[in-house]
Amino acid sequence: MKKNFNILNKFLINLPTPSNISYWWNFGSTLGLCLMIQLISGIFLSMHYSPNINTAFMSMIHITRDVNFGWLLRLIHANGASMFFFFLFLHTGRGIYYGSFLKIKVWFSGTLIMLILMATAFMGYVLPWGQMSFWGATVITNLLSAVPYLGQTLVTWIWGGFSVENPTLNRFFSFHFILPFILSLLILIHLILLHEKGSSNPLGLKNSVDKISFHPYFTLKDIYGFMVILLVFIFINLKTPFLFNDPENFTPANPMVTPPHIQPEWYFLFAYAILRSIPNKLGGVMALLFSILIILILPFTMNLKFKSSSMYIFKKILFFFYCSTFVLLTWIGAQPVEPPFILTGQILTMMYFGYFLILPFINKLIK
Numbered sequence: 001m002k003k004n005f006n007i008l009n010k011f012l013i014n015l016p017t018p019s020n021i022s023y024w025w026n027f028g029s030t031l032g033l034c035l036m037i038q039l040i041s042g043i044f045l046s047m048h049y050s051p052n053i054n055t056a057f058m059s060m061i062h063i064t065r066d067v068n069f070g071w072l073l074r075l076i077h078a079n080g081a082s083m084f085f086f087f088l089f090l091h092t093g094r095g096i097y098y099g100s101f102l103k104i105k106v107w108f109s110g111t112l113i114m115l116i117l118m119a120t121a122f123m124g125y126v127l128p129w130g131q132m133s134f135w136g137a138t139v140i141t142n143l144l145s146a147v148p149y150l151g152q153t154l155v156t157w158i159w160g161g162f163s164v165e166n167p168t169l170n171r172f173f174s175f176h177f178i179l180p181f182i183l184s185l186l187i188l189i190h191l192i193l194l195h196e197k198g199s200s201n202p203l204g205l206k207n208s209v210d211k212i213s214f215h216p217y218f219t220l221k222d223i224y225g226f227m228v229i230l231l232v233f234i235f236i237n238l239k240t241p242f243l244f245n246d247p248e249n250f251t252p253a254n255p256m257v258t259p260p261h262i263q264p265e266w267y268f269l270f271a272y273a274i275l276r277s278i279p280n281k282l283g284g285v286m287a288l289l290f291s292i293l294i295i296l297i298l299p300f301t302m303n304l305k306f307k308s309s310s311m312y313i314f315k316k317i318l319f320f321f322y323c324s325t326f327v328l329l330t331w332i333g334a335q336p337v338e339p340p341f342i343l344t345g346q347i348l349t350m351m352y353f354g355y356f357l358i359l360p361f362i363n364k365l366i367k
Contacts, residue, residue: 014213014214014215015214016211016212016213016214017212017213017214017217017218018200018201018210018211019210019211020202020203020210021200021201021202021218023221024090024094024098025094025218026221026222026225027087027090028091030087030225030226031084031087031088032187033229033230034080034087035084035180035183035184035187037083038084038180039180039184041077042077042177042180044073045063045073046177048062049063051127051169051170051173051174052166052169053129053165053166053169056127056129057128057129057252057253060074060128060129075237075241076237078244078245079241079243079244081121081124082244082266083229083233084117084121085117085121086267088117089326092110092114092295095110095200096298096319096322097319098200099302100200101299101302102200102299102302103193103194103197103200104299105193105196106190106193106194107295107296107298109186109189109190109193110190111292111293111295111296113190114292115292116179117183118268119179120176121267122136122140122264123176123179124176125265126168127172127173129169129253130251130252130253131248131251131252131253131259132248132249132262132263133249133253134164134255135253135259135262136262136263136264137164137172138163138164139262140264141155141158141164141168142155143275143281143285146281146282146284147282148282158171163255164255198211244265246263246265263333264333266330266334268333269330269333269334270291270326270330270352271292271333272288272333273329273330273332273345273348273349274288274291274329274345274349276333276337276342276345277345278349287349287353290353291352291353294356301359314362315359315362318355318358318362322352325348325351325355326352328348329349332344332345
């Protein structure tokens, strides 16, 4: 017991933390809150959900109408996913802007967490078995057919047959249930790696000597952040609960009727726009994957004393240019595949990857 308290004392209570970190550093703990919300609501939902193509959609109606506060659990889980990704993007953006990628182990583990979280969210979106769930699963899983030699075999293996059917829904439910617990373990490792050297700071200095105890200064700041975020989250769930939902998904899945415009959830739209902008199927899949993995090159392209973009006006402009590109790609991903959106998406894709390619030259120019 004493040993456990000493570990808690070292890694949380008396953790030396840079005194100048702002509310932008709250998003790490906020993501922990999001994970807990998703885990608890997901466990209760799984008690009433039926992973069968004949009953899945009706089980969602049963949860909403018949289970005590089932409507609230479903809304919390659905909108909680959007909240999770919103703060994940802010957390990653803060890391890019302030040079948090200096901590290579933490940055790499965080990128792995992002990839697994995306896979978990995708499989969860399939479970309601509405129109967009079914066709989204069909389109995205079909991308694996682009893999040379093994593509079609991989697709058939994931489907458990020759189309998205009952075996697909069953295995998606199994993975959607187990992956969050694997995610929790990875997040624990992420925190241990972070606490080895401590948090980054707005100046981007590798070793800051101006540090104070984590508790009570930053615990109070985190609690205040939780209260504000939960207030907004409750307001969305009670006032505009279907703000982030696609109307097509309120129709039961029908393999004979294709929706006029298939699109994923909003947090995948930037990657979906990049995928669509490449005419070649394999090239599109590679671009989709590298839209996330490209952030791994950041620790190796920085050679400045101050790693934070806030210290250099050119890097500030470049970063906000990148943020604008990300938002525009998200908008383009929701548009139909027709002119002028095709060309716009291709230009934005080049701008997105261009940020990471031009950054080393900007660093050399500043140095």
